[in-house]
Amino acid sequence: MAGIANYITESYNELKNHVTWPTWPEAQRLTIVVVVFSVLFALAIWGVDTVFSSVIEQYFEWLKS
8 A cells, every 4th residue: 555655646746846837828729739630630530431431332232233
């Protein structure tokens, strides 16, 4: 149990004393960048999925005929 308490204490000290936190405006700007890229990536995946789905549907239609 002492190991867990030691881990938590050291983690807290690391976060408090050695981590450089971004400023509020920088955090907001980076959040917007992440949201924009997430939406673009989701749209790209949706597009590829739609194309592959159509190709697979067409393939099975050809197999039926």
